[in-house]
Amino acid sequence: MRDPQPGSPSAPAPPELTATALARITELAHREAGLHIPPAKAAMVRTRLIRRLRLLRCGDFDAYCDLVDSPAGRDELATMISSLTTNVSHFFRENHHFEVFRAKALPALIDAARGGRRVRIWSAGCSNGQEPYSIAMTMLEAGMPRDADVRVLGTDIDPNVVNFAKAAQYPGPMLANVPDHLRDRYFDPIDADPDGALAAGSALRDITRFRVLNLISAWPMRGQFDAIFCRNVVIYFDQPTQDRLWPRFARALNPDGWLFLGHSERVSEHAGRFFRSVGITAYERTSAEVPASTPELEPQ
Ligand SMILES: C[S@@+](CC[C@H](N)C(=O)[O-])C[C@H]1O[C@@H](n2cnc3c(N)ncnc32)[C@H](O)[C@@H]1O
Incomplete structure (x- = not known):
């Protein structure tokens, strides 16, 4: 029955x-x-x-x-x-960040990469991958050499979205914000897909990596990042949880590294010494030292 x-x-x-x-x-x-x-x-x-x-x-x-x-x-x-969790995202969301990143951060990073230095960008809370792939397209369009030591790391607590981002197959409607010339350059048609789904091509795949990571746990990454995009993520955290994150982000950034937050998120006042505001929810790391280890810096 x-x-x-x-x-x-x-x-x-x-x-x-x-x-x-x-x-x-x-x-x-x-x-x-x-x-x-x-x-x-x-x-x-x-x-x-x-x-x-x-x-x-x-x-x-x-x-x-x-x-x-x-x-x-x-x-x-x-x-x-x-x-x-809420996984809403789209390509080139809050596009002004990609413009700031291209105009202010990328010229020096491209020079550094051409000189052989590694360049690392972190999309923390990357959802289905639209953010890290948008970062990757912005970098390649600005002239970042494809064979440089460059990686965009996408992490999220939700294994489902991380697997989706790795598979990188986007139905047509999810690609609505990707301009035609970028679709042509960076995405491949998926054979026999009637709905216009496209897959991220090798130029994007080569420089992106994805991992499951809970932001309030320990972070296993060793090196530092040149920019962190953590947008529309901390809005779901309470204030003490946010407050514990800012110094950890500061410690994870290279000197002069960049931090981009979502439109309704702000670095809290007590962590203001680590970041200078350089635009709408865009920050540059100051030279203020983060204490090596204090309880506020440890994972919860
Ligand atoms: C609204 S999406 C933001 C996606 C993208 N950053 C953007 O702005 O479009 C929020 C993401 O944060 C992730 N998230 C929530 N809590 C998290 C945590 N503790 N650690 C890591 N990721 C988390 C969710 O799984 C979700 O994919």
């Missing part, structure tokens, strides 16, 4: 998200990923997680919380975090 379909007269009523379960979920999301989920988002939490409850045949949200809060539920906890 088939299960009753949700909404059919014999289907059980979908479970309610109790205040206790919401508190447990928001506490876990904060502890694991730094996410700040205000009570007003209860409906969003319920809608996004109810699919998980159905799939796992969990009778109610309390049972689901017991699962994700147990050692046996580590994988589901990661899935819960992925379900609660």
Whole structure:
């Protein structure tokens, strides 16, 4: 016999998200990923997680919380975090950053790369890859040599978006913001795809790398970066979590490195000495030293 379909007269009523379960979920999301989920988002939490409850045949949200809060539920906890994050992105989002990057940062970086120095850019919270590929196109268009020691690293907490970014196959609508001449130059048609999907070509793939990384955990990268794009990510964190990030970004940047944030994000005042504002949510690293190790710099 088939299960009753949700909404059919014999289907059980979908479970309610109790205040206790919401508190447990928001506490876990904060502890694991730094996410700040205000009570007003209860409906969003319920809608996004109810699919998980159905799939796992969990009778109610309390049972689901017991699962994700147990050692046996580590994988589901990661899935819960992925379900609660917002992955909206698009190519050349907040294009003014790419203009600042091209005009102010890239001339020196291109000279450095031509002289044999490594150049490293980090897209922290890269979602489906549109941001790192936009950075890569901006660099190549500005004259960055393809054979230089250049990498754009894209990281995200959500393995699904990291895998999507690695596969780099974009349906037509996702490419809407990519100008025609850049599509022609940097993307290849996918055989027999009727919807106009394109795949990032070798020029983009050669200089991009992707990894799963939780920003509030330890960062395994050894070298420093010339620019960090962390846009529309910290907006989902509470203030103490944001405050812990700024000095860590400062430490991860080369002297005179660049930091780009999303339109509603700002470096908090206490970290202002590490960054000078050079445009709308664009910052350049100052020479202020970041203490080698203080509790505020450590991962949560
Ligand atoms: C709205 S998207 C921003 C994508 C891109 N940076 C942009 O501006 O278009 C936010 C991304 O941050 C990621 N994210 C949220 N919390 C994170 C964390 N603790 N560590 C790493 N990435 C995180 C989400 O998975 C999501 O892909």
